[in-house]
Amino acid sequence: xxxxxxxxxxxxxxxxxxxxxxxxxxxxxxxxxxxxxxxxxxxxxxxxxxxxxxxxxxxxxxxxxxxxxxxxxxxxxxxxxxxxxxxxxxxxxxxxxxxxxxxxxxxxxxxxxxxxxxxxxxxxxxxxxxxxxxxxxxxxxxxxxxxxxxxxxxxxxxxxxxxxxxxxxxxxxxxxxxxxxxxxxxxxxxxxxxxxxxxxxxxxxxxxxxxxxxxxxxxxxxxxxxxxxxxxxxxxxxxxxxxxxxxxxxxxxxxxxxxxxxxxxxxxxxxxxxxxxxx
Numbered sequence: 001x002x003x004x005x006x007x008x009x010x011x012x013x014x015x016x017x018x019x020x021x022x023x024x025x026x027x028x029x030x031x032x033x034x035x036x037x038x039x040x041x042x043x044x045x046x047x048x049x050x051x052x053x054x055x056x057x058x059x060x061x062x063x064x065x066x067x068x069x070x071x072x073x074x075x076x077x078x079x080x081x082x083x084x085x086x087x088x089x090x091x092x093x094x095x096x097x098x099x100x101x102x103x104x105x106x107x108x109x110x111x112x113x114x115x116x117x118x119x120x121x122x123x124x125x126x127x128x129x130x131x132x133x134x135x136x137x138x139x140x141x142x143x144x145x146x147x148x149x150x151x152x153x154x155x156x157x158x159x160x161x162x163x164x165x166x167x168x169x170x171x172x173x174x175x176x177x178x179x180x181x182x183x184x185x186x187x188x189x190x191x192x193x194x195x196x197x198x199x200x201x202x203x204x205x206x207x208x209x210x211x212x213x214x215x216x217x218x219x220x221x222x223x224x225x226x227x228x229x230x231x232x233x234x235x236x237x238x239x240x241x242x243x244x245x246x247x248x249x250x251x252x253x254x255x256x257x258x259x260x261x262x263x264x265x266x267x268x269x270x271x272x273x274x275x276x277x278x279x
Contacts, residue, residue, distance in 0.1 A: 078278025
């Protein structure tokens with residue numbers, strides 16, 4: 001007979017647990033930690049949550065207003081990604097280790113953590129770097145990746161248009177973020193980490209045509225990047241599907257490496273987003 005049951009994440013599993021608890025004891029108070037992103041897709045699901053949750057603890061500052069609009073009390077408690085900000089360090093040591101002078105322009109290039117993300121993004125990323133390299137003398141790419149993609153990324157890096165370095169260790173990833181002047185990244189949690197590191201970033205994403213067609217029918221948010229959703233503005237340029245072309249990527253990326261005013265505008269916006277996330 002606890003005073004409160006807190007169910008954590010795993011929405012399909014925890015929903016079953018909460019329903020069975022409520023059937024056994026309708027008076028039992030249950031809180032859900034990590035709100036499902038029903039505001040992004042199939043928002044009607046939020047109303048059904050009232051039957052088995054008494055309160056929702058959210059990671060994003062705009063979520064309580066959404067849940068309260070359907071009669072479900074909610075509280076923003078901060079996003080755990082902000083804890084990673086303390087790990088973003090070691091950029092100078094990484095430059096020394098790689099023999100890179102302090103003024104060498106560095107581009108963090110992140111293909112995502114899934115095989116399909118790498119498959120769809122590596123070619124437009126490579127061709128975009130081909131286009132910007134003549135305008136950024138001495139450009140070097142830093143390529144943090146995950147172990148199951150390491151062999152593919154290393155094979156790609158061997159024929160990359162500029163010198164490149166591949167890493168899989170988490171501490172090297174954060175050191176790369178600390179050292180980077182800009183980033184080209186697949187959409188995902190890494191874009192929030194880049195914002196915490198104050199790295200001006202262009203975000204890209206591509207999927208198969210069928211997945212894209214389903215996605216567009218279900219999703220009803222104006223941005224795919226958490227940073228942009230929180231800011232309610234296009235801080236990080238997002239190039240998705242037919243817009244994810246080498247020409248468009250290069251056009252968005254080059255100013256981040258060559259125009260300090262453009263890069264600084266992103267950095268200033270990132271500081272506000274980090275504060276809203278609970279930093």
